[in-house]
Amino acid sequence: MKTNNLKLITNNFNLGLPRTNAPRYPIGVSSVRGQSMVEVVFAIGIAAIILTTVVSVSVSSVRNSTFSKLNSQANRYAQDLSEWLRRQRDLDWATFKAKANTTGITYCFKTPNPTAWPASGVCGSSDFMTGTKFIRQAKLSLPSTDPLVLSEVTVSWTDSQGTHSVVSITKLVDWRAQP
Template identity: 30%
Template sequence: MIKAVKKSFSLIEILVVTSILSIFFVVTVSVLVVVLRNMKINEHKIYATHYVGQLEDWLRTQKELDWVDFSSRSGTFCFNDETQMTWVGALGSCPAVPASLNPSIYNRRLDLPGCPGSCAQVGATITVSWKELGKDYMVQAKPVFSLLE
């Protein structure tokens, strides 16, 4: 009688293969988490850039409506309501917890130096900031508005 020899994997070989596969999956998941985190930060940066442009367009409209009123305004204004932008109630610093910008993590601030007399240009600083994963981010624009544009 001939006895058949069965070939099989040893316990050590199985442990080595399992360990290598586990390390591969852990590294893959770690890379995926970093990529998703960066993607979310970039998504929020796109929203912030949109909010900067939205406020800049509104300021251009205000400039066209009344240059004297627009150029005489000075101070820090908070525009955290995306549906109703108005000068009323906007003067002052932005609250620690933002209101209604979507997602509600943003603070949209406008700094105007003002021009007490008659001037041809007014510079502004629009800053949209947010905090994500314990780190502060911001998108900023410094448009210059002219009387004759």
Template identity: 30%
Template sequence: MHKNNSQQSSFSIIEVIVFASMLSIVLVAAVAYTVRLVFTMTHDRHKLLATHYVEEMHEWLNGERESDWEQFQNYSSTTGTTYCINDPLNLSRTLASLSTGLCGFTGVGTASTTNPLIFQRQLILLKDRAKTATKVTATVRVSWRDEGVLYSEEIVTVYSVWE
């Protein structure tokens, strides 16, 4: 006597649905992680550019202060004078060429693939005395928006007259 076992091993419809559901959850999680990773990388790149723009302005201000303290302190006020510096800086620029007031998020410099037009660079010069200042506080701030959130990088430096 010989028994004939001809059962076929297969998956039930429930097992297929459970497997497909689990696979879908894993794929959705992977896509969500990738999207978050891309956002983080973009934010970090924008932060790096903002830091560069802040440091560039800081170095330019050091040169302006060293070239003529009298002019440097004359372009500040006891309430703080705000300048918009969304244009590229170069050696021929002076404090006299800067425009006062707030500026929009139109970018610093010109548009390119590495320089998105989302930045706003401002300089606030605040002096300690109305007449001849002995100290000028300079706040350089670069702001930008990522996904509707406002971010900023800034440096605050106190300049004083050479003794």
């Protein structure tokens, strides 16, 4: 019985009906064409979303990588200046201590490898270290109770995300005078 019903359904197209009443395309063909157009638009939309996501992740990754690289360089410049300050302390404690006061004296170091003390003063917004995009300064202060010099080295830079800085604070004492 099921087989006969199937025959009946398939034979309905050949009943001799006038051409105007017969479907223009066999059943499913016109709807398949419409679906394929919708499917193409949908697939293009999904591809655009995926492509946008991939580009966004790539840009974010490059931005993070660049920040990490610059942050690492800034840390190295701060460490280099801290080491230079230690050497100055070791050369002559009295001269080194005279470079600081209780409120703090700031020095702008524009050269990557300083050989002498620069004039005191805060770095300006364009006082970059030679050949870099970094601004480096050190503030030396004398805490009122301890026989030490407090060194605060700041290295800063500006990029598309804003201004960033690395700070290194070191307590320097005259280790030769210690008991």
